[in-house]
Amino acid sequence: MPKPIQKPMTILAIDYGTRRVGVAVGNTEAKVSQALKTIAAASTEILFQELEKLIKEWQPDQVVVGLPTHPDGSEHEMTAKAKRFGNQVHGRFNLPVSWVDERYTSVVLEGDPQMHDNLDAHSAALILEQYFIEHQSVLGLKNER
Numbered sequence: 001m002p003k004p005i006q007k008p009m010t011i012l013a014i015d016y017g018t019r020r021v022g023v024a025v026g027n028t029e030a031k032v033s034q035a036l037k038t039i040a041a042a043s044t045e046i047l048f049q050e051l052e053k054l055i056k057e058w059q060p061d062q063v064v065v066g067l068p069t070h071p072d073g074s075e076h077e078m079t080a081k082a083k084r085f086g087n088q089v090h091g092r093f094n095l096p097v098s099w100v101d102e103r104y105t106s107v108v109l110e111g112d113p114q115m116h117d118n119l120d121a122h123s124a125a126l127i128l129e130q131y132f133i134e135h136q137s138v139l140g141l142k143n144e145r
Helices: 044-058 077-093 105-110 113-134
Strands: 010-015 021-027 032-039 062-065 097-101
Touching: 010 044, 010 077, 010 113, 021 044, 021 113, 032 044, 032 113, 044 077, 062 077, 062 113, 077 097, 097 113
Parallel strands: 010 062, 062 097
Antiparallel strands: 010 021, 021 032
């Protein structure tokens, strides 16, 4: 079993989509995620420029990318695109990238009318919260819920 991480880490979470990308931030000390913004970039280059600004501002130790799959967990076209995107983030920014199953994040939020304006960023926040839950022991987190 890996040793718990001692220092608090800032983590940037991304809900990748071909039209919009949601971004959230959080840290392992507070275990709380905050929706930052939804990026609707006209090109991949503009998307990475926007991400670079957020990375410079928040200086994350790690990036978490939501991994879309079918309800049964099998992969589909967007799974491969999200993996490719995460690998590009790792390559461009030299940050470790982890994956989180995002099957139900957007579904959970779509029923809440207050979330529609920034749905993708709130989905990224849920992805980060799921990451905190899944990695409690490795991150040295205690479940206080």
